């Protein structure tokens with residue numbers, strides 16, 4: 234595994250650091266309090282190449298390695314977890330599967346626009362009764378002589394409030410579970426699609442999460458992404474990249490929490506000295522720094538595997554599991570170190586504490602990651 238990056242990639246990450254510090258961080262509290270989708274920041278991120286980071290330049294991407302993509306997302310997430318999730322969905326769950334599985338026509342129509350941020354994508358897999366059990370899809374796609382007709386409802390679709398196109402999964406062969414699901418690339422302005430407000434969420438507010446209702450939505454046969462019946466495989470492949478991205482996103486939140494705790498430990502005094510002088514505080518900070526660094530190594534390894542190997546399923550699951558849980562521990566311990574100052578509504582730690590939790594839920598819960606890892610090691 235290669236840890237050093239080229240000067241060009243380091244320069245890119247430095248531009249991302251400046252963007253995160255100067256443009257994103259000052260907006261994070263406002264995005265959280267209003268829950269408004271930060272369209273203007275997504276446009277700025279796109280201008281930096283953050284909407285198609287690991288895609289080749291030939292299709293409008295920035296041509297970075299997955300490890301550089303992960304490092305960039307961690308930086309963005311340390312300023313705003315919400316913006317990092319928005320970008321991760323467009324990159325890993327929409328543009329990359331389109332690049333890998335799309336037809337020339339689908340790519341010509343959408344890929345460059347998605348990679349450059351001219352258009353934004355959503356990924357609609359989850360349903361009310363198909364979360365962890367994603368094979369239990371109820372949304373159906375019926376084939377007739379004019380194409381497919383989609384009916385059903387998707388829940389918790391990030392970016393959907395403003396997205397232009399969605400990859401939607403639907404049953405084409407009833408009763409076949411995972412082998413009977415197909416993926417479709419559907420413009421969100423098709424007649425019969427209704428965006429319905431999702432429940433308000435605890436954290437990562439401003440994701441533009443909506444439910445998507447499909448009522449007899451007619452699409453051409455060439456809306457099919459990949460082969461008929463390969464939808465579940467396409468979803469799992471997309472989620473490999475997505476889980477590396479969410480690991481990086483969680484790391485950003487965890488590192489931001491640790492940085493808050495370190496700064497506070499240096500300045501807050503108790504018993505006549507900074508609390509950072511107490512070994513009880515020092516050891517907590519040391520453990521958190523080690524925990525997050527271990528998660529970072531797993532994330533970079535998963536990213537590197539994603540670049541070099543045909544599959545990175547177990548590596549991505551391990552990275553997401555470790556990073557999301559380490560970040561959760563970091564936010565929790567940072568809250569303890571800031572004590573009443575952190576517990577104040579509107580404090581940075583209070584936001585990080587809420588934001589961090591979702592990474593153990595979306596793109597497969599921690600239990601689902603453990604199932605994937607167990608299957609990998611038990612065979």
Ligand SMILES: Cc1cc2nc3c(=O)[nH]c(=O)nc-3n(C[C@H](O)[C@H](O)[C@H](O)COP(=O)(O)OP(=O)(O)OC[C@H]3O[C@@H](n4cnc5c(N)ncnc54)[C@H](O)[C@@H]3O)c2cc1C
Nearest residue numbers: 356357358359364365366389390391594595596597598600
């Ligand atoms: C903020 C947010 C954004 C999201 N964005 C998207 C999106 O863009 N697109 C999309 O498709 N979905 C999205 N989701 C949905 C998300 O992927 C699901 O919530 C997630 O997969 C879990 O499904 P569920 O909530 O239905 O929980 P369930 O599957 O009902 O799980 C409930 C509990 O049971 C556990 N469990 C289930 N099965 C097992 C088992 N076999 N063994 C042990 N434990 C088990 C779970 O781990 C969990 O603890 C988003 C969710 C959130 C919160």
